[in-house]
Amino acid sequence: MTKPKRHYKTTKLENIRNRNEGRVLAAMEKVLPEFKTACYCDICVADIYAATLNSLPAHYVQHGGITLRSAPERNEDVENAVRDSIRIVQEQPNHT
């Protein structure tokens, strides 16, 4: 698999990240232990992460750049989004 291009002409864009990536990871560390019987294989954890990011409005920022506005979601909202994603992934896991 070739790596996708992450630059425009000479401008490197690989440091543009969705601010929610870190917030979702932090919320996952807190929330996943609540669901003791859930499957946390690589496939399910990746699906939970992607489903949660897709359920939240994106906040792309330039690393080290000015933050024009802060993410409006409260930590509680991000944690609830993780809980919803866990339920969805466990109902229909991408594996048998």
Ligand SMILES: [Zn+2]
């Ligand atoms: Zn699994």
